[in-house]
Amino acid sequence: MNRTMLIATNTMTQLQKQMDTISNNIANVDTNGYKKKNAAFTDLLVQQVNNQKDTTQEVNRQTPNGIRQGNGAKVAQTQTVMTQGTLKTTNRQLDTAFTSEGQLYRVLVQNGQNSEVQYTRDGAFYLTPVSNTENMLVTKQGNAVLDENNNPIMLNKDVNEYSLSKTGTLLAKLNNGQTQNVNLGVTAVNYPQFLEKKGDNLFGLPANLDELNMTRDQVLTDLDGALRGEVAVSQYVLEQSNVDLSKEMVNLMSTQRSYQFQSKAITMADQMMGLVNEIR
Template sequence: MNRTMITATNTLSQLQKQMDIVSHNMANIDTSGYKRREASFTDLLFQQFNNQQNPAEEMNRLTPNGIRQGVGAKLAQSKIVMTQGSLKNTERALDMAFTKEGQYFRVLEQSDNGTAVRYTRDGAFYLTPLSESENMLVTGNGYPVLDENNNPITINGQVSDYLVTQNGRLVATMDNGTTREFNLGVVQVNKPQFLEQKGGNLLGLPENIADLNVAENEILTELNGQLRSEVSIQQRALEQSNVDMSKEMTDLINLQRAYQFQSRSISIADQMMGLVNGIR
């Protein structure tokens, strides 16, 4: 296999990863609170040939000295784009939407591997019964919604109405006229590049966070106490995804053209090798 084939093959594998990111964005265009991802590329290692032995001959050259022969490109980063999505009024009491970028609800994911705190912008919450008189606030996937102390929100008795204040306080009005109040668990994401997608429209801290030389409080800030004033929530609305279908389609077309170009490079290299091998 010659250098052209190696370069094209390396780049094809990385283009496939970007294509997966774009298709994932397009598949979640109607997912509430979803934040699209954007891929960026960088060059792989290259080899430099200093064909000009006399540096004086390189004066006034606009390009770097020598000849650089690369081995393709690689996917450098897949970052979350945290821009605010549009709001859709639902007139449903337990639908909530953030109106500030970077704020997330805390939920408790339960799986075969145990429980872990996750983060989501999807504010479509529901009640699931724990007993005849007790209900728990959960996400659409059934994960408990946490309060500011990381405890599941449970409500005893029959509720006649719900009110969600702008700073994230859930007020449940009972049938007997009394009220129960809960401060929803909210975090501000400072460094989204450290968060990983955990499936189900959830984000979480990486398992190897101890090896990344970064503290958890540098990535996230819990908006409790005096910081509650920074929370901005709108009730009876849901945030739509920030995916722009026209942009994703344009990126996909460009990706297809780049994929075809690299595939064509392999075909031409194979034809050239066939011609050389056929010389007698």
């Protein structure tokens, strides 16, 4: 296999990863609070051949000395873009949305016998009964929404109205005139590139965070106590995804053209090798 085939093959596998990323963005264009991902490319190892040992012979050369041969491109990083999505009015009491970038709700996700705190931007909440007197606040996937102390939020069943403050305090007004309030667990993201998508519109920390020389407190900051005033949330609305469908379609077509170009390069290299083999 000649170098042209190797370069094209290497690049095609990476272009497929970019198409997968774009396709995932398009598939989630209507997912509440979804944050798109962008793939960034870089060159693979570049080899330089210094074919001219006497640099005095290259005094009039306008380009750098030597011949540089690449090995294709690769996806260097897939970055999560945390820009704000548009807000859609729903007039539903338990529909909420952040109005500030980089803030996430904390939820408790059950993984078999273990549970893990993960994060979501989707503020569509529901109630599920846990006893004759209490409901638990959950996401649409059934994951418990956590308060500022990382405890599942339990609300009295005898509620006739819910209201939410701008700083994320949920107030439940009971039929007997009493009230119950709880602060939603909110976390700010300092370094989004260290978050992993866990599925079901959830984010989590990577298992190898220590190997990356980072700690949770560096990546995330819980907006509790004195930081509570930084929380910015609205009620009766849901945040739409930040995916620009027209832009994603343009990126997808451009990536497909690049993929076709690399495929054509392999075909041409194969034809050239066939011609060489026919020479007698």
